[in-house]
Each structure stands twice: as C-alpha cells, then as structure tokens.
Amino acid sequence: MxxxxxxxxxxxxxxxxxxxxxxxxxxxxxxxxxxxxxxxxxxxxxxxxxxxxxxxxxxxxxxxxxxxxxxxxxxxxxxxxxxxxNKQDYWERWFQTYSQKYSEQLQKRQSQSVGSEA
CATH class of the missing domain: 3.30.70.20 (Alpha-Beta Plaits)
Known part of the structure; x- marks a missing residue:
C-alpha cells in the first residue's frame, strides 16, 4: 500500500x-x-x-x-x-455516566425498601 x-x-x-x-x-x-x-x-x-x-x-x-x-x-x-x-474519552465518560446513574437508582431503591419496612 x-x-x-x-x-x-x-x-x-x-x-x-x-x-x-x-x-x-x-x-x-x-x-x-x-x-x-x-x-x-x-x-x-x-x-x-x-x-x-x-x-x-x-x-x-x-x-x-x-x-x-x-x-x-x-x-x-x-x-x-x-x-x-473523541475515542480516548468516549468509553470512560460513558462508564462514569452509566455507573453514576446506576448508583443513583440503587440508592433510591434502597431508601424505598428501608422506608417501606418501617
């Protein structure tokens, strides 16, 4: 080539x-x-x-x-x-955003399950 x-x-x-x-x-x-x-x-x-x-x-x-x-x-x-x-940062930003959203949803569910047990 x-x-x-x-x-x-x-x-x-x-x-x-x-x-x-x-x-x-x-x-x-x-x-x-x-x-x-x-x-x-x-x-x-x-x-x-x-x-x-x-x-x-x-x-x-x-x-x-x-x-x-x-x-x-x-x-x-x-x-x-x-x-x-911007390939160098794309997957890192995706992972950070995904993990942050997942963490927020997990905390909501945990607080809802704790609130329903009381």
Whole structure:
C-alpha cells in the first residue's frame, strides 16, 4: 500500500522530497504527489517507518492509500468515528455516566425498601 499526499493538508514545505529514500515524491503543477510505482513504504530500507509520514510537519499530509475499496471505507469510517466520539474519552465518560446513574437508582431503591419496612 503506497502513501499519498493530501493536497489540502500539504503546506509545500518540501520535507518529503528530501527524506524519501526512493525519490517517489514528485511535484507536478505545484502539487506534491507520491508515485505509487516507486513508493515502497520504506520497507527494505534502514527506516522502520515511512519517511514521508514521519517527516511531515502537519502529521496529516501523508496518509496510506488503501489498496482496495473496503480497506479505504473502514479507514475513513474509523477516522470519522474517532473525530466524532473523541475515542480516548468516549468509553470512560460513558462508564462514569452509566455507573453514576446506576448508583443513583440503587440508592433510591434502597431508601424505598428501608422506608417501606418501617
């Protein structure tokens, strides 16, 4: 799976041009793009991560280009869901809210059962 440069995120800093070990990054009509025939994802080089992505100051300029429809669909879905739910906090907030509501209901029932016994 080759990488591609999101032109809307690219700030034309040209860092990707200098760090690519296979010279796959090209500039055509002022737009940066990665030649998928030359891109190796830096596999087989001394680098452990793709250098275009590692060197990109925007962190979103270079992204993996899906090799098939469903891989691309799920990548988009996961990206959008992560933005919508702020995934890091979503389940923690859900658990806190649920446990608080459950605790309140439990206290109500306990106070009702204590009040009916008297």
């Amino acid at each position: 080759a990488y591609k440069i999101l032109t809307s995120q690219c700030i034309s800093c040209n860092l990707c041009l200098t760090v690519c070990p296979t010279n796959a990054v090209k500039v055509v009509d002022g737009q940066h793009w990665i030649d998928p025939e030359l891109c190796t994802n830096c596999v087989g080089s001394i680098h452990t991560v793709p250098q275009c992505k590692a060197g990109c100051p925007t962190c979103d300029g270079c992204v993996k280009q899906p090799s098939d429809y469903w891989e691309g669909w799920f990548a988009n879905y996961n990206r959008v869901v992560a933005k919508l739910t």
